[in-house]
Amino acid sequence: MDSSNLDDDFANTVRFHLSQDELERQMKKIHKNESLEDKNLQSGSGNNRLPRQDSWIFDSVGGYFLPNEDLAKLSLPRQEQLLMRDLIYAFSGVPSSYIKPDIHIDQISQMRSVDIAKVRFRLNEAFNGAFRSMANEVLPLIGYYISVCSFIEETNTTPSCGRTRLALASALADQMQEYYDLQSKLETNLQEKKLNLKELVRQVRPWLSILKIFSSMVCSSRGKLNSAQLLTLLSQYHSDTKDTEQDLRERVTKIITIVSGAYMKIVQLWVQKGVLYDTQHEFFVEDTERSNAMSSTLLTPEKCCHAYWAQRYRLLPERLPAFLLSQADEVYLAGKYLNILRQCNVTMTLLQNSLSYKPGETGHEEIIKNSYDLPAKQLLNVLVKEHNLPLHIRNLRSYFLLQQVGFSETLFDKCEKQLKCNVDRLIPEKLQTLLIETQQKSNDIFKDLLRCQLKDCDVATQMTKRYKVSKSAGEGQDKESSAEEDPPEVLNLYGYESFALRYEAKWPLSFVLYPEFMEQLQILQRVLLFLHYVKRHLTVLWQNPSEGKSLKLTKQPGDLRQLMLMCILHFEHHIIQDIAEPRWQSLLLMVDAAQTIDEVVNKLETTVDECVRLGLLPCANTFVKAIFTLGHVCLNFCGFVESPKEDRTTKEFENGVDEYKEEFNSFLTSILELVRELAKSSDPGQRESCKQLAKRLEGFCECKEGD
Structure with a gap:
């Protein structure tokens, strides 16, 4: 086959180095001092002169004419010499007379380099069986060598290759230098008659496993891999060589490094x-x-x-x-x-x-x-x-968990009239002024960071919207696509439902106390403020009968009010004492002992998340809605009791109290049933929280477990 017709890929993959003149010179040395049959062989002296010996047949191999002798007429030593010669040539990617691929050479020229490593090579069956048995062991080396060398050359000649792939080609080239030295040594020993087939196989055998894994590396690296994927792939090869010989592990380690x-x-x-x-x-x-x-x-x-x-x-x-x-x-x-x-x-x-x-x-x-x-x-x-981070975290506990003594009572005293109005009628600046007056005597040096805010939705809606935004962010969606809907033109919220606190931490404190985190804490604070507001109304009515003169008529409304008050207290105590306070105490201790900023951030986020998740049970949004509904029943009852007694008879009053009692017990029973159902959750924390709350509520509810 004429070399001009070879495919470029094949030309870049296989290298042929022997000219006809050089071939004749090598053959002289190989056949020198052999049997009488060898001594009678003649070699040409001119560049274009071919030997005239009946046992030689010149085959065109890759565009070069190589001698193909009749092996049946040769002695075993001659066969061994020829076989070693062809093996050395083949191990260097040079075409040989007696080692052929199992596919036609024209097909090889059309193959991709990555597939050449899969080609099997076969010996001429005329060789002695023992020779073939030894040589077949190392024949796979030919395909491995071609694959590795073609990768190195292709990578070095491709302008768009990344640094990592270029580094791999360079590292393999360095490793191959030792292989080239071995080939040179074998060829020299062959020429000096110091090599036999057994010794050749022994010296080449270690490179079988080496070039095999090198070939596997380059075959896997030829795809469209980025640097990280290529490095991951190479690391896996190192893991796969843990049980192999030490030399191979060291070579792979060096390449990856x-x-x-x-x-x-x-x-x-x-x-x-x-x-x-x-x-x-x-x-x-x-x-x-x-x-x-x-x-x-x-x-x-x-x-x-x-x-x-x-x-x-x-x-x-x-x-x-x-x-x-x-x-x-x-x-x-x-x-x-x-x-x-x-x-x-x-x-x-x-x-x-x-x-x-x-x-x-x-x-x-x-x-x-x-x-x-x-x-x-x-x-x-x-x-x-x-920037006093621990003090700011303690402030959050004081203000948002209502742990600062007298703060919530003073705030409600000053804002009582405003909180009873519809949110549309409230002026935020006025509320902020009242908040400042509430903190006037406080020793907190950061009290100016506390602000009041009027929310445009109830707590349950705020929780739902925040959950949707968090879920969208976790799935990588655009936050704008999950933005809050426009608030209604008329808000059916009272001030005590809309009122909230916020803490305006400045940079760099805002890196820890950031708005999304503060909003989650605000949800908890809004529920506690509402419960505290309801508790305050029930407590004031209890302590000042003159404000609710109808209470003097019978004992029945007093008992109902006591039931309502204790129930609201238990909801508040569950959120604060059972859930929030133990976790917040642990947080404060951890902040004092923390070594890195991430310890504080992670603990702070976990604490607030658990307080909301276990205290408000956002997985069942109806729980928060039920708490607010129950609170409104209590507030309506207070309004009913405080209304002038002249407007109704004693019988009407008692019937009204009975209706509130029935309504309160109905809602409380529904909440208890919901909590018992949530106690079956697979989440251990939620399961324990629900059991604690159910135990608190069972004493106030006429519905017992199993009814």
């Missing part, structure tokens, strides 16, 4: 400097800021907030190598915190530890952990010592 070098330099720059230098878009953290955008150290206070830092860096899991998966959060947060500290104008000595990955060792894990600990501890130190 070299190939991962470029990626680990990006990691090192990010975790130790907070700088992203990723020109080929290989790293799993991506900065969403435009390249010409303002530096984070020049951000205005309005822009620098929790939302900004939550959105600035985007995580791309498909660019994360498997060997960094367990430390992905540390890698991501290390660089992020370094940039946040820069925004806070904090100076510190940065680490400069060289970072590399070596399979089977944990040195890189320790460096990454230290790189994370440095900014995470420093950021906590700044928030605690310079």
